Amino acid sequence: MTNPDHVNEDRSTGARRVLFLHPSAEFRGADRTLLHLVAALDRTRWEPVVALPRRGPLIGELEALGAHVEVGNLGVVGHGFGGTRWLSLLARLPLCLFFVWRLVRRHRAPLVHTTSTAVLGGAFGARLFAPRHVWHVHRVLGRGFHARMLARTLRALAPQIVCSSAAARDALEAALPALGERCWLVRSAVDESRVAAPEGARRETRAKLGVEEGTTLVLVVGPMGGAGGHADVVDAVESLRYSQPDLRVVAVDDATDPSRAHGRAFDALVESRGLEGVVSRVPAARDLAALYAAADVVCVPRHDEDPFHAVALEAIGARRPIVSTLYPGADEYVRTGANGLLYEAGDVERLAWSLASLAGDPNRRAAMAAAAADLSATEFILARFRNEIDRVWSSTSGREFVLPKTRARVVHFVIGRANPDRQNGVNKVVHELASTQAELGMNVEVWGLAEDPDAPTPTRPYATRFFRRGRARFRLPEGLSEAISELDTTAVAHLHGAFLPELFTVGKRLHERGVPFAITPHGAYLPGALQVSRIQKAVWFRLFGRRHLARARAVQVFSGRELVAMERRCDVSKLRVVPNGQRALPFPAAPPPDAADATRPVFAYCGRLCAHTKGLDALLQGFARYVAARGSGTLWIVGDGRDRAALESLADDLGVTRRVRFFGALFGEERDARIAAADAFVHPSRHEGMPTAVLEAGSLRRPLLVTPGTNLDSDVRRALAGFVVPEPTAEAIARTLAEVEAEARRGTLAGFGQNAAWLVSSHFAWPRIAALVARDLYGIDDVEDPELAAPTDPAEPHEPRRRSA
Numbered sequence: 057m058t059n060p061d062h063v064n065e066d067r068s069t070g071a072r073r074v075l076f077l078h079p080s081a082e083f084r085g086a087d088r089t090l091l092h093l094v095a096a097l098d099r100t101r102w103e104p105v106v107a108l109p110r111r112g113p114l115i116g117e118l119e120a121l122g123a124h125v126e127v128g129n130l131g132v133v134g135h136g137f138g139g140t141r142w143l144s145l146l147a148r149l150p151l152c153l154f155f156v157w158r159l160v161r162r163h164r165a166p167l168v169h170t171t172s173t174a175v176l177g178g179a180f181g182a183r184l185f186a187p188r189h190v191w192h193v194h195r196v197l198g199r200g201f202h203a204r205m206l207a208r209t210l211r212a213l214a215p216q217i218v219c220s221s222a223a224a225r226d227a228l229e230a231a232l233p234a235l236g237e238r239c240w241l242v243r244s245a246v247d248e249s250r251v252a253a254p255e256g257a258r259r260e261t262r263a264k265l266g267v268e269e270g271t272t273l274v275l276v277v278g279p280m281g282g283a284g285g286h287a288d289v290v291d292a293v294e295s296l297r298y299s300q301p302d303l304r305v306v307a308v309d310d311a312t313d314p315s316r317a318h319g320r321a322f323d324a325l326v327e328s329r330g331l332e333g334v335v336s337r338v339p340a341a342r343d344l345a346a347l348y349a350a351a352d353v354v355c356v357p358r359h360d361e362d363p364f365h366a367v368a369l370e371a372i373g374a375r376r377p378i379v380s381t382l383y384p385g386a387d388e389y390v391r392t393g394a395n396g397l398l399y400e401a402g403d404v405e406r407l408a409w410s411l412a413s414l415a416g417d418p419n420r421r422a423a424m425a426a427a428a429a430d431l432s433a434t435e436f437i438l439a440r441f442r443n444e445i446d447r448v449w450s451s452t453s454g455r456e457f458v459l460p461k462t463r464a465r466v467v468h469f470v471i472g473r474a475n476p477d478r479q480n481g482v483n484k485v486v487h488e489l490a491s492t493q494a495e496l497g498m499n500v501e502v503w504g505l506a507e508d509p510d511a512p513t514p515t516r517p518y519a520t521r522f523f524r525r526g527r528a529r530f531r532l533p534e535g536l537s538e539a540i541s542e543l544d545t546t547a548v549a550h551l552h553g554a555f556l557p558e559l560f561t562v563g564k565r566l567h568e569r570g571v572p573f574a575i576t577p578h579g580a581y582l583p584g585a586l587q588v589s590r591i592q593k594a595v596w597f598r599l600f601g602r603r604h605l606a607r608a609r610a611v612q613v614f615s616g617r618e619l620v621a622m623e624r625r626c627d628v629s630k631l632r633v634v635p636n637g638q639r640a641l642p643f644p645a646a647p648p649p650d651a652a653d654a655t656r657p658v659f660a661y662c663g664r665l666c667a668h669t670k671g672l673d674a675l676l677q678g679f680a681r682y683v684a685a686r687g688s689g690t691l692w693i694v695g696d697g698r699d700r701a702a703l704e705s706l707a708d709d710l711g712v713t714r715r716v717r718f719f720g721a722l723f724g725e726e727r728d729a730r731i732a733a734a735d736a737f738v739h740p741s742r743h744e745g746m747p748t749a750v751l752e753a754g755s756l757r758r759p760l761l762v763t764p765g766t767n768l769d770s771d772v773r774r775a776l777a778g779f780v781v782p783e784p785t786a787e788a789i790a791r792t793l794a795e796v797e798a799e800a801r802r803g804t805l806a807g808f809g810q811n812a813a814w815l816v817s818s819h820f821a822w823p824r825i826a827a828l829v830a831r832d833l834y835g836i837d838d839v840e841d842p843e844l845a846a847p848t849d850p851a852e853p854h855e856p857r858r859r860s861a
Contacts, residue, residue, distance in 0.1 A: 073103045074449065075165040075186070077156070077178035079132040081112025084279060085366035086194070088344075090114075090171055092366075094121050095247045096442040098629050102449070105163050107155075107178070124163075128155035131177010145177055156181025167449055170214075173206060183213040188452045190216045196384045197227040207231035211238075216452045218242050218445070223385030240448045243388065245441035246366075246373035248432065253349035253374075261350035265338070267304050272415040274379075275351035276307040277344065277367045278358065280318035285357030285381060285401065287325060292408035294329050296415075303415045305335045305355075308347060348374035352421055353414050356380035359401045371396075372432050377424035379410045389436075394774070395428040430770050437616050437633075446629040464836050465547040466493060468502045469562055473513065473522060477723045481663075481748050482552055482578050485636055490518045492637070492826040498836075505533060505558050529557035532565065540565050548609075548834040549573035554580035555593055560600050563607055572609040574833040577745070579614065582621050584743025584765060588668070597625070605630070610833040614746040615767035632832040635767075637825035638751035638816050644725065647733035654690040655715070657800045659761070659793060660734035662727065662749045665697030671740035671763065671784035672703055678740075678789025680710040685790065687797055689715075694730055696721040732756045735805060736796050740784045741765035754816040759799075759808035761792055771819065777812035 076094075080087050091114075094104050104123040108114065109130045118125050131152035133145050145152075156178055160168065168182035170191045182189040191214035197203040207228060210217060217238045219225035229236040253261075259269075267273050280286050286307060293305055309319045319337055326335045338347075348354070354371035358381055368389045371378050378396030380386055390396040397414070399406035414421055472480055474487040486502060493500045500518040509522035523533040532540075540562070543549070549566050551559045554577040566573045579585055586593055605611060605626045613619045614635050622631055651658075659679070667673045672693070679691050693703070693716065700718065707716045722730055731737060737753035738761040746767050754760055760778030762768050769780045781792045799805050830836045 072101065072167065073105055073163050073165040075159060075163060075168045075182075076104060076106045077130055077168060077170045077175045077182065078106060078108055078114075079130065079172045079174040081108040081110050081114045081127075083113050083117070085277075086172060087114045088366045088370070089194075089244060091117055091121065092245065092247050092250070092438070093171075093441075093445065094118060094123050095250065096245070096438050096445070098442060098446065098627065100627070101446065101629060105159070105165060107159055126159055128159075129177070130155070130175050131180065132174050133176045149177055149180065152177035153181045153184065157185045160185045167452065169449075173210070176209070179209075179213045188216075189214055190218060190448060190452055192218045192220070193224050193228065194220045196221075196223050197231050203227075203231050207235060211235055214238065216240065216448060218448055220244050221385035221388050223388070227384070240444070242441065242444040242448065243436065244366075244369060245436040245438045246369045246432075247438050248373045251345050251348055251370045251374040253345040257346045258349040261346045265304075265306055265336070265350065267306075267350065271302045271304050272300075272352045273350060274303065274305045274353045274355050274411060274415075275347055275376075276305060276355045276357065277347070277370075278308075278356070280307065280309055280322050284318070285359045286322055288357050288402065288404050288407055289355060290322075290325055290329060290331065290335060291404045292411055293331060293335055295404070295408045296412055297331070297334070300412050300415050303334070303411065306347070306351075307335070307337045308344070309337055309339060344370065345374070348376055351376055353377050353379060353411070355411070357401075357407070358383060369436060372428045372436060375425045375429045375432070377414055377421050377428065379407065379414065391427070391431070395424050395431055430773070433616050433620075433770075435616075437619060442628060450629075464830075464834065465499045465543070466490075466501070466550060466830075466834065467543065467547060468500070468550045468552065469559060470502065470504050470552045471506075471525070471556060471558065473504045473506050473511070474502045474516075474520070481745075484748050485578070486552055487516075488637060488639060488822055489826060489829065491516070492822040493830065494518045496823070496826055496830075498830065503536070503539070505536075525558065530561050532558075532561055536562070537565060540569060540571070543569060543571050547571050548836070550829075550833070551575045551608075553578060555596055555601070557600075560604050563604050567607040572835075573607075574610045574612060574829075575605065575608045576612040577622075579618060579743065579745025579767070581625060582618055582743045582745075582765075585669075601625070609835070612829070612833055615770075617764070617767055618745070634825060634828045634832055635820060636746040636748060636751065637822035638748065638755055638820045639822055640817055641728055641752060641755040643756060644729035644732045646729070648729055651733040654692075654717075655688050657689045657735035657797055657805070658692060658733065659689055659736050659738045659796070660692045660694065660731050660753070660758070661738055662694040662722075662731055662753070663739070663747060665693070665695050665700045665703060667699040667703060669742060669744065671742045671765065672699070673706060674742075674784045674786055675738065675740045675789055676703065676706050676710060676712070676716065677786035679716065679793065680712050681786055681790035682793040683712055683715055685794060687790075687794055689735075689793065689797055691716045692719065692730065692734060693717065694719045694722050694727060728752075728756060731758060734758060735800055736761055736778070738789075738793075739763070739766055740781060740789055742784050751816050751820055754812035754820075757806075757809040757813045759796070759805050760812050761796065771815060772812075775811050775815040775819075776808060777815045778808050 078090055097104055106118050106123050107126045107130060109132050111127055115125050129148055129151045131145050131148055167188045168186040170179045170182055173193055179191060191210060211232060218240050222241060225239045225241050228239060276289055278284060289305060296303055322337060326332060354376045356367050368378055378390050380390050380398055381401040382398040386398060390398055392398050397410040399410055468486050468490055470486045472483045474483050476484050476487045490500045490502050494517040502518055502520050504522045505525040506522050507525055509524045513520055523536045526533055549571055551563060551573055553559055563573060608630060610632050611626055611630045612632055612634050613622055619631050619633055663670055704718055707713050731753050737758040739747055739750045740763050742765045744765055750760055750762060750766055750768055760772050761781060762772050763781045763784045772778045773780050779792050781788050
């Protein structure tokens, strides 16, 4: 048996080997899932070795990704765990154990990742001979003796369990509650480059399949027979023969021997129904990307209880609508009405209706394709999948610093005094985050670098220390170096900001002391933000920024968009997607006295008056176009800043001075009353991290008008919490303002406001965000479940009347 403390690393890259035990060598869904995982690995940290039970097409695909492949006896028993399979396993177990022992010894792998519950013999060997073992569970355990046996086997052989869906995790905990402490929920993702076809592939593939343009092509991928559900598709198409004459179905089979027999039976069924020209079968294809490109709809008609199907995720990555059975966990991937439709297994009538509704509505298919793209870019990001798997492996192999909450000391570093009554959004965020962490029982401090450290400080729920910010930006202020030297390894630091010499030096000193720290750049690395002082930032990053990020324990990004922007600048294993938070604001008792004089609808903006970053020049120009098109609304601008005079002059030049009011900086109840008196809140940022003013307005039940630059566009769109301005241009803003006025006349704006309040209270509640920060950024293991920490609204989100395209 190998020494469990032994660690193997490639001396040139520092990468550790991870040994995968996989039950198949074909090109089915589970095999493609392994390919996506291997493709996602950070090769500077992990070097993949894959063990397969036989030779097959998967070997070439793995070797093309740079993985080393071994073939031998892995004791694969399937998922049924029947008596004969157990007897067969016992007969093969000695050879299986010898094979796994030899693999672990030869490759000196400190970690074994078993990819399926079917690899039972290999899991026995991993538990006996490998220093660390992680077992991946995709299927939902059923009920009865076999489910309990499998749960107990998992408990005995797997110190850590990865579940690809909440349904699989919940079933494990139901079968054996003790497994809940070992389960990690890591939803899979797809490497979009593997499902993205080159230009022209759609036309070429449809020509090969004999499918004309204007014909709706439904693609069915997966093994036939058994739980495949392909017969339901044939029945549904037969019922649509005359009502949908332009509907075609192509079923893609795999190359296994049992599937060939099922394929012949499928062909016979099609022939017996007289559907030879409507339904066809093509053999297994490595180039699934071309088939996804040719398809208009992807159908997943499975009858089993596997909550994860690679086809569904591949369809999301390929931007295709999905029609799928409602298997356990399907709603985690297929959002009904958004990116697809669900039906009960065996409900042929509902399946036929779903196919017909998409076949006859190309606009709806396009909307679902856009929703799939949004889902892929925000929830099923490959980098996030890689990060979460890396977090499991790092935690399992002792590579990550983890603290219990009772011992952790959290110190926030910020430029300023963390004063919430200022227009600086970073200081507001630090104050709210530190306050909430203190409420959760954490030992929290805020250390600020300020121009006047001795100024009076209001009472805070956390401890504060302020140091004078000097002119020598790379030199620590007096007393700060000594304060850092007093911190021990039970402390976790959190640095807020980027391109700041003071924070670079703080990070360097913390690194020398062995104190782990996290960084929140607050959107400073977004492409738009990098265009400001572009040359200086490029030089800074090359000289200092890259080292600063490399020293961090974790780096917080607010959205999937920011995560993608950071991939080239930072080790993606460090990136954690955690948004900003917001406290619930009480609705003001009375509006400002002058609110009744404004013509409606009233659009409000609140924040710093920084024209380029906030898009305020485009807002005024768009508002002028809206007024010229006979819009009747008023624009309120709350805030102050360096560009106020220029913006007031611009409003005068545009001839909208009488319809635009500048109120200057407002705070507290006065600010909230002004925002609440408006009909909608507009924030046309070109680039930001995540503006707190938008969340504050949502908490006050104002419909939200946001651009992608706020990094809140996907949330607003999904929750129907307002309107997304596609880009910060005068034309787009004018169109959206006119759309809001039309909704106001219909009396539907209140519904958007209700949804905005629900979105903020459920997804951006500070208790939930603080728990996510503590768990994902700091590695503190004794915090409340982030999902339980979020306050819930018993009411479902309100759905205003659908807007026309």
